[in-house]
Amino acid sequence: MLAERYAQTLQRLQNDAAHAERAAPSLLAVSKTQPAEAVAELAAAGQRAFGENYVQEAQQKIIGLRTLGLEWHLIGHLQSNKAALAAELFDWVQSVDRPKLVQALATARAPSQPPLNVLIQVNVDGEPGKQGCSPADVPVLAAAIGRHATLKLRGLMAIPTPHEALEARRPAFRAMKALFDQLRQDAPHVDTLSMGMSDDAALAIAEGATMVRIGTALFGARPRKPD
Numbered sequence: 634m635l636a637e638r639y640a641q642t643l644q645r646l647q648n649d650a651a652h653a654e655r656a657a658p659s660l661l662a663v664s665k666t667q668p669a670e671a672v673a674e675l676a677a678a679g680q681r682a683f684g685e686n687y688v689q690e691a692q693q694k695i696i697g698l699r700t701l702g703l704e705w706h707l708i709g710h711l712q713s714n715k716a717a718l719a720a721e722l723f724d725w726v727q728s729v730d731r732p733k734l735v736q737a738l739a740t741a742r743a744p745s746q747p748p749l750n751v752l753i754q755v756n757v758d759g760e761p762g763k764q765g766c767s768p769a770d771v772p773v774l775a776a777a778i779g780r781h782a783t784l785k786l787r788g789l790m791a792i793p794t795p796h797e798a799l800e801a802r803r804p805a806f807r808a809m810k811a812l813f814d815q816l817r818q819d820a821p822h823v824d825t826l827s828m829g830m831s832d833d834a835a836l837a838i839a840e841g842a843t844m845v846r847i848g849t850a851l852f853g854a855r856p857r858k859p860d
């Protein structure tokens with residue numbers, strides 16, 4: 634069942650990319666709220682990279698599945714007091730959006746570990762109260778990340794406003810691609826633009842996503858959180 638959904642999803646991403654004349658993006662399987670068994674099943678089907686939103690929930694799975702050698706991405710909001718644990722557990726943190734977090738992650742990441750891959754999360758629509766830095770802050774954060782040998786800047790991430798009409802999401806994706814191209818002029822090693830989820834991956838790919846984050850289309854609907 635999962636293996637079938639996985640194959641369909643990979644095929645769909647390939648088709649979307651071909652249709653848009655883009656390279657196929659990498660797939661991040663978003664496993665938040667899913668049990669470790671489901672992650673193991675998808676790993677057996679060939680998936681390597683998994684995304685989690687909550688550090689504590691992820692900790693169980695990362696430790697429990699350590700022997701599988703998977704790649705773990707933190708994609709949820711990261712509080713500074715959880716930064717040390719996140720820096721130890723994850724391979725990527727996609728939600729870096731403030732200098733304090735850069736400092737906390739850089740200090741906590743052991744020099745004996747490979748550098749922690751980081752993405753700068755951008756609040757591309759300027760939604761009030763939403764996580765992510767403003768587009769204008771990207772160069773400052775990129776420079777801060779560049780000063781730490783324990784961190785490696787890989788690119789940008791965004792969760793644009795989920796407008797009902799898909800087409801209304803396009804400007805945000807396009808703005809992210811422009812920001813990404815701009816960043817790459819100063820930092821040519823940057824290679825990742827993480828945007829697009831189950832319902833808008835095709836649009837994100839058409840606008841230049843190199844990584845899409847897919848949960849529902851792979852695992853099915855998530856159980857609703859109790860209120």
Ligand SMILES: *Cc1c(COP(=O)(O)O)cnc(C)c1O
Binds near residue numbers: 792830
């Ligand atoms: C949950 C989540 C996703 C996956 O969303 P789906 O609609 O289930 O594909 C992607 N990115 C982030 C940041 C998420 O929190």
